[in-house]
Amino acid sequence: MRIRNYPLIFCVLSSMLLSPVFLPAAQSDSQLFHNVIVLIPDGCGVAHMTMARWFKGAPLAQDDMDISLVHTHNTNSMITGSAAAATAFATGYKTWEGPDKARCVSMRPDSLILPKPYKLPESQQWRPVASVLEGARLAGKAVGLVATCRVSHATPAAYASHWHARNDEHILMEQMVYAGIDVVFGGGLAYLIDTDSKIPGTTLAGRRDDGENLYDVLIARGYDIITTKDELDGLPPEARKVWGMFAPSHMYHDIDRHRVAPDQPSLVEMTRQAIRVLSQNPNGFFLTVEGSQVDWSSHTNDPVGTITEYIAFDQVVTAALEFARSSREPTLVLVFPDHDNGGMSLGDRDADYGSFQPVHMVNVINRAALTSDAAAWLVYTNTDNAQPDPDTVRDIISEYYGITDLTADELGTIMADLKDTLTDDLPRLLGHMLSRRAHIGWTTFGHTGNDVPMFSYGLKDVPQTIENTDIAHLCARSMGFNLESVNERLIVDAEMFFDRATVTIDTINVLSSAGQLIVEQDDKIAFFPFFKNIMVMDQDTLLFEGLTLYSLNAHRAYLPKQAKKLFDIR
Numbered sequence: 001m002r003i004r005n006y007p008l009i010f011c012v013l014s015s016m017l018l019s020p021v022f023l024p025a026a027q028s029d030s031q032l033f034h035n036v037i038v039l040i041p042d043g044c045g046v047a048h049m050t051m052a053r054w055f056k057g058a059p060l061a062q063d064d065m066d067i068s069l070v071h072t073h074n075t076n077s078m079i080t081g082s083a084a085a086a087t088a089f090a091t092g093y094k095t096w097e098g099p100d101k102a103r104c105v106s107m108r109p110d111s112l113i114l115p116k117p118y119k120l121p122e123s124q125q126w127r128p129v130a131s132v133l134e135g136a137r138l139a140g141k142a143v144g145l146v147a148t149c150r151v152s153h154a155t156p157a158a159y160a161s162h163w164h165a166r167n168d169e170h171i172l173m174e175q176m177v178y179a180g181i182d183v184v185f186g187g188g189l190a191y192l193i194d195t196d197s198k199i200p201g202t203t204l205a206g207r208r209d210d211g212e213n214l215y216d217v218l219i220a221r222g223y224d225i226i227t228t229k230d231e232l233d234g235l236p237p238e239a240r241k242v243w244g245m246f247a248p249s250h251m252y253h254d255i256d257r258h259r260v261a262p263d264q265p266s267l268v269e270m271t272r273q274a275i276r277v278l279s280q281n282p283n284g285f286f287l288t289v290e291g292s293q294v295d296w297s298s299h300t301n302d303p304v305g306t307i308t309e310y311i312a313f314d315q316v317v318t319a320a321l322e323f324a325r326s327s328r329e330p331t332l333v334l335v336f337p338d339h340d341n342g343g344m345s346l347g348d349r350d351a352d353y354g355s356f357q358p359v360h361m362v363n364v365i366n367r368a369a370l371t372s373d374a375a376a377w378l379v380y381t382n383t384d385n386a387q388p389d390p391d392t393v394r395d396i397i398s399e400y401y402g403i404t405d406l407t408a409d410e411l412g413t414i415m416a417d418l419k420d421t422l423t424d425d426l427p428r429l430l431g432h433m434l435s436r437r438a439h440i441g442w443t444t445f446g447h448t449g450n451d452v453p454m455f456s457y458g459l460k461d462v463p464q465t466i467e468n469t470d471i472a473h474l475c476a477r478s479m480g481f482n483l484e485s486v487n488e489r490l491i492v493d494a495e496m497f498f499d500r501a502t503v504t505i506d507t508i509n510v511l512s513s514a515g516q517l518i519v520e521q522d523d524k525i526a527f528f529p530f531f532k533n534i535m536v537m538d539q540d541t542l543l544f545e546g547l548t549l550y551s552l553n554a555h556r557a558y559l560p561k562q563a564k565k566l567f568d569i570r
């Protein structure tokens with residue numbers, strides 16, 4: 001069976017239309033899927049899964065799936081960050097994410113250290129690389145991203161944007177708005193709104209300092225924008241293009257949401273609606289869902305947040321498998337963490353492994369009503385930092401974090417931390433205090449370089465041990481294309497491309513997400529603003545099928561082949 005390539009429907013604001021372009025298919029023996037669903041519990045390893053299973057008291061949804069093993073190192077470290085990890089499984093390229101040099105999002109570095117030192121050819125240095133989501137969209141599939149963090153955070157962003165610095169989220173968010181994604185659910189509303197405007201429904205100002213109001217851009221492009229769980233539940237059946245922005249910044253942890261933000265939807269509620277909307281497309285869909293905050297609770301070494309976030313993610317796996325098993329069309333489901341985190345272990349050095357029972361861990365965790373982050377926040381907001389009242393502190397921790405037997409030493413440590421205005425270590429301190437009682441071990445507040453498992457549903461040929469980059473190629477193959485053809489079509493070096501024209505790369509204010517490519521030829525002049533999919537010529541704005549990209553480190557601009565065609569026939 002071959003998947004038909006539908007022409008991409010692109011919107012041209014003038015009367016101009018281009019002929020459709022088709023993607024070369026992957027090799028003909030590939031197993032093809034109508035739909036591909038990628039589910040990522042961010043920042044966890046096998047220990048998190050084992051503990052979640054004991055906590056749930058039943059098998060996890062993933063336990064029925066096939067299993068492979070994934071290597072996660074990036075080009076400069078055995079321990080990857082999220083941006084390099086996401087670049088690998090979104091684009092098929094390992095990249096650089098270090099404290100220095102760059103923290104690349106779907107962009108290549110100039111050189112590698114691992115697996116062996118290698119300097120890239122100049123044309124490849126700091127070059128943006130296309131993602132499977134971009135390829136899926138060209139192949140006519142509906143595409144979606146769901147997360148509980150700001151959607152401009154590394155993992156979702158790597159599927160739709162390209163930049164050397166993951167922290168420049170205003171730049172990543174702009175690309176995501178212009179990337180033609182059908183469904184985006186998560187947090188990050190503030191990054192759509194400029195600093196002079198208020199975030200709708202709040203008194204808070206937006207976070208964009210480039211003067212752009214991307215909220216209005218989404219409306220102009222025909223998106224429904226929703227901000228509450230009720231609006232998500234009530235999405236009309238005909239909705240096809242939706243941005244659900246359920247928090248100004250990140251959404252709340254699952255266990256905290258019920259108490260603190262009940263109008264935010266859960267991850268599984270967002271996932272079910274995303275699948276419902278995307279699956280209306282007759283040519284199938286590609287969806288990535290990130291359980292973003294397993295990672296954050298692991299960074300905090302908070303067993304309550306870690307395990308409850310994994311349980312919330314497990315419901316997402318259940319929902320995806322229900323869809324895949326009931327769908328008439330073949331659907332591939334992949335489940336894999338981007339990297340391990342925390343060095344978490346079931347059992348610490350004080351555990352008696354001859355008699356360690358589930359109740360010894362589960363009951364301790366179950367007494368907590370909130371994550372250690374939320375419990376610490378309650379302590380911070382209900383006590384005077386200069387003179388914290390020990391009884392109030394003890395009561396809050398007992399009621400909300402379930403530690404009813406704080407020792408005098410532990411209370412002393414907490415009081416010292418509260419009085420020290422330079423630290424806010426309380427979430428970690430609480431996490432460790434509860435972990436000691438549950439005999440859960442931790443080795444680091446950061447990621448680890450351990451291999452991670454990948455669970456799959458639908459593959460006839462299950463991979464054994466793979467690199468994280470292989471996941472991108474697997475996704476592309478499964479949808480009938482190869483990533484190289486997407487790169488050739490979407491990411492062409494502008495100066496090589498417009499050979500007869502004068503090309504100027506205007507980088508004024510590029511770090512505030514401004515800047516543009518200017519192309520002049522004969523009596524024509526066209527402007528291609530960076531991070532958008534538009535060409536402005538003679539007062540007209542014309543849309544094309546990919547983004548105009550800029551690489552700061554290479555000082556090169558890139559754009560889709562279609563943009564040149566648009567320029568030439570104009």
Ligand SMILES: [Zn+2]
Pocket residue numbers: 042043081082295338339
């Ligand atoms: Zn991560």
